[in-house]
Every structure is written in structure tokens, then in C-alpha cells.
Amino acid sequence: MSIKPNHNYLDFTRKDRRGTIALLLVILLIAIIPFVYPLLIKKNSTGGVNFDATLASLQTKQTLVRDEKYADNNIKAGGNYYRPPSSGYPSYKKRNEAELFNFDPNTLSEEGWKKLGLRDKTIATIMNYRSKGGKFKQAEDIKKIWGLFPDEAAKLVPYVNIKTSDAGTAAKNYSNNFSESKKYDPTKSYAPVDINVSDTSAWIALPGIGSKLSQRIISFRDKLGGFYAVGQVAETFGLADSTYQKIKPFLQVSGDVKKININTATVDELKKHPYIRYQLGNAILQYRTQHGNYKSVYDIKKIMIMSEDIFNKLSPYLAIE
Known part of the structure; x- marks a missing residue:
């Protein structure tokens, strides 16, 4: 009986065929890369030009949006402060x-x-x-x-x-109701006046101060929340500098001022303060809305409408808690 030879070693299994095809594809890919790569580089270079043009366009649009959203700063040259949308807040x-x-x-x-x-x-x-x-x-x-x-x-x-x-x-x-007969005597000594607790009679006793002017000083003091420096008295509307210089030696200050919590205060509360008013009060509120509660009183310096002079005058009246 003759034995039939086995020719299975010449056959490919499905797994072998898949491997062979994959190998051929890899060889083909390696062969065509030198021809295709220069074309890809050129295409990407062109795409980069388009990207630069697109980026420039986006930057222009961003500038336009920024100009609509921010108003020219009225305090600090070159700065901007937030302008709320017209739908929700007054412009x-x-x-x-x-x-x-x-x-x-x-x-x-x-x-x-x-x-x-x-x-x-x-x-x-x-x-x-x-x-x-x-x-x-x-x-x-x-x-x-x-x-x-x-x-x-x-x-x-x-x-x-x-x-x-x-x-x-x-x-x-x-007019501060100062009588002409009440002449200023530079040699006369006057009783010291505590500018935070004195009443109208104490002010009237000073040279050049009448009933109306004394009421203005006290009204200004109450709106501020108290004086922290003698020099603030000079800011009283209607008080001439010459009169202030006469009474300055007899003025003294004590006690603390009333503080405003800038993390909870409303615009109505802020605008009542003589150093704030509506415009700055609204900017303080809008910044808080945008960035969250203030971590420090110094954070309000980030508001572009806030000048260094205003901050120095206002900061003693501010608190964050």
C-alpha cells in the first residue's frame, strides 16, 4: 500500500493570510512615504498662513467686543472699567x-x-x-x-x-452766619474741638464758623461715617481755606469711623458715601459680581476707575466682613 504525501505545509491559514496582507501594507506605506511627505509639509505650511489670518481676525473681533463691554476709564489713563450689559444695568x-x-x-x-x-x-x-x-x-x-x-x-x-x-x-x-463783630483774634486761645463728637455749639465757638457752616460740617461727618483725619474737615462744602487754617490748630480727632462691608453692600448703600457715589459704587458691585467676594480691601484697586488718590481717601471706610 502506497502512502499519499502530505502537502499541508504549502497551505496558508486565515491567520497567516492576514499577517501577510498586513506586512505588505506596511511595506507599501514605507515605500510611498518619501513621495507623500513633501506634499504634506507644503499643505501644512499653507494651513499655517490660514491659521495666522484666522487668528488676526479673531483678535480684531475680540477687540471690538472688548470695546463694547468696557468703557473708557475716567480716572486712570489707559485703563478700562466694566460696563454692564444694557439689558440688565444702566450704561x-x-x-x-x-x-x-x-x-x-x-x-x-x-x-x-x-x-x-x-x-x-x-x-x-x-x-x-x-x-x-x-x-x-x-x-x-x-x-x-x-x-x-x-x-x-x-x-x-x-x-x-x-x-x-x-x-x-x-x-x-x-454765608455761614458769621457775625462781622466776631473778628478773629490770632492771640486768643480756643477750646479744643473733637471733630467726631462735637455738636454745632462747639463748632460755632471757633473763629469764622456760624450755624449753617457748623451744620454742614456735621452733616458731612455723618455722611462719611466719621472723620479719620483733621484734614477732612477742609473738604466741607463752603468752608473757605482761610477759615480752615484759622480753626485747624484747635481741632483733634478720636474714635473709629463707620465701615462699609464691600462684600455685602448694595449700590444704594455705596453711593451714599461722599467718596463713592453711584458710578464708583456700581463699579465695585459689578467687579464683585464678576470675580466673587473681595479677599482684601486692596482688591478694589483692581477696578480701573479706582485711582490711587481715591483709594487712599476711601480705604479707611471699607471692610470685607
């Missing part, structure tokens, strides 16, 4: 374009104030003060106008030109 009004020229604050018209760059509310405050007989005695007096920022006042002071006749009658229009 900040852009400051009038300033045109500086010599002017008399006692006679300048509303249009004149607008040319100087003042806002409508600030102009209304000035006109209301003048309508009640108020007068500006010296250039520095415009720094006491409510709503006028320190940097604005600093720009305007060199251009103030008060007529002699106005300056001569200003004392009467600045």
Missing part, C-alpha cells in the same frame, strides 16, 4: 470731550461747563449751588464740587479766573 455715559480755556466758575454757562468736559449731573450741581447764592472764592474751591473727580479738578484749576468783584462778595454768598 455708563461717555464723558464729554474736554476743551480747556480760561473761565470764571461764578459766571460760566451750562454750555461752557460742557465744553470743559463736565458731566450733566455735575453741571446741575454747580448751577444749583450758584442759584442759591453760592460763590467760588478761589480756584481751589472747585475741588469741593460733588461729582467732580480729583483728576478733573486738577486739570481745571489752572484755568480758573475769578473776577475781583466776585471774589470780594463771595464771603457773603458763602
Whole structure:
């Protein structure tokens, strides 16, 4: 009986066929890479140009969005502060374009104030003060106008030109009910006055202070939440610097001031403070809404509308808890 030879060693199993095909594909891929690679490099290079163009376009759009969302800073040159969407919050009004020229604050018209760059509310405050007989005695007096920022006042002071006749009658229009017979005697000693606890009678006892002016000082003190420095008394509206210099040696300060929690205060609470008002109060609230509670009082310096001068004046009245 003859034996039939076994030829199975010439057959491929399914697994062998798959392996062979995979090997052929790898060999083919290696063979065509030198031809395809230069084409891929060229295509990617073109894509990079398109990417740069796209990036430039996106940056332009981002600038436009930023300009719509942020308003020009009224305090610190080159900065921006947050402008809330018009749907949820009132928009900040852009400051009038300033045109500086010599002017008399006692006679300048509303249009004149607008040319100087003042806002409508600030102009209304000035006109209301003048309508009640108020007068500006010296250039520095415009720094006491409510709503006028320190940097604005600093720009305007060199251009103030008060007529002699106005300056001569200003004392009467600045009326503090000071009797002409109550002359100042530089040799006389007056009882010390604690500016945080004194009443109107204590103020009236000082040279140059009448009943109305004493009431203004106390009203200003109450709105602030107390004085932390004697120099703050000089900021009282209607108090001439010459009068302040006379009473300064007899003033002293004690006690703590009332603080505002900037993590819980509302805009209505913030705007009542003479150093804050609505614009800054709203910016403080919006920053808190955007970034969460303040970790430190110094965090409000990150608000671009907050100048160094305002922060130094305001910080003693702020707290975070």
C-alpha cells in the first residue's frame, strides 16, 4: 500500500493570510512615504498662513467686543472699567470731550461747563449751588464740587479766573452766619474741638464758623461715617481755606469711623458715601459680581476707575466682613 504525501505545509491559514496582507501594507506605506511627505509639509505650511489670518481676525473681533463691554476709564489713563450689559444695568455715559480755556466758575454757562468736559449731573450741581447764592472764592474751591473727580479738578484749576468783584462778595454768598463783630483774634486761645463728637455749639465757638457752616460740617461727618483725619474737615462744602487754617490748630480727632462691608453692600448703600457715589459704587458691585467676594480691601484697586488718590481717601471706610 502506497502512502499519499502530505502537502499541508504549502497551505496558508486565515491567520497567516492576514499577517501577510498586513506586512505588505506596511511595506507599501514605507515605500510611498518619501513621495507623500513633501506634499504634506507644503499643505501644512499653507494651513499655517490660514491659521495666522484666522487668528488676526479673531483678535480684531475680540477687540471690538472688548470695546463694547468696557468703557473708557475716567480716572486712570489707559485703563478700562466694566460696563454692564444694557439689558440688565444702566450704561455708563461717555464723558464729554474736554476743551480747556480760561473761565470764571461764578459766571460760566451750562454750555461752557460742557465744553470743559463736565458731566450733566455735575453741571446741575454747580448751577444749583450758584442759584442759591453760592460763590467760588478761589480756584481751589472747585475741588469741593460733588461729582467732580480729583483728576478733573486738577486739570481745571489752572484755568480758573475769578473776577475781583466776585471774589470780594463771595464771603457773603458763602454765608455761614458769621457775625462781622466776631473778628478773629490770632492771640486768643480756643477750646479744643473733637471733630467726631462735637455738636454745632462747639463748632460755632471757633473763629469764622456760624450755624449753617457748623451744620454742614456735621452733616458731612455723618455722611462719611466719621472723620479719620483733621484734614477732612477742609473738604466741607463752603468752608473757605482761610477759615480752615484759622480753626485747624484747635481741632483733634478720636474714635473709629463707620465701615462699609464691600462684600455685602448694595449700590444704594455705596453711593451714599461722599467718596463713592453711584458710578464708583456700581463699579465695585459689578467687579464683585464678576470675580466673587473681595479677599482684601486692596482688591478694589483692581477696578480701573479706582485711582490711587481715591483709594487712599476711601480705604479707611471699607471692610470685607
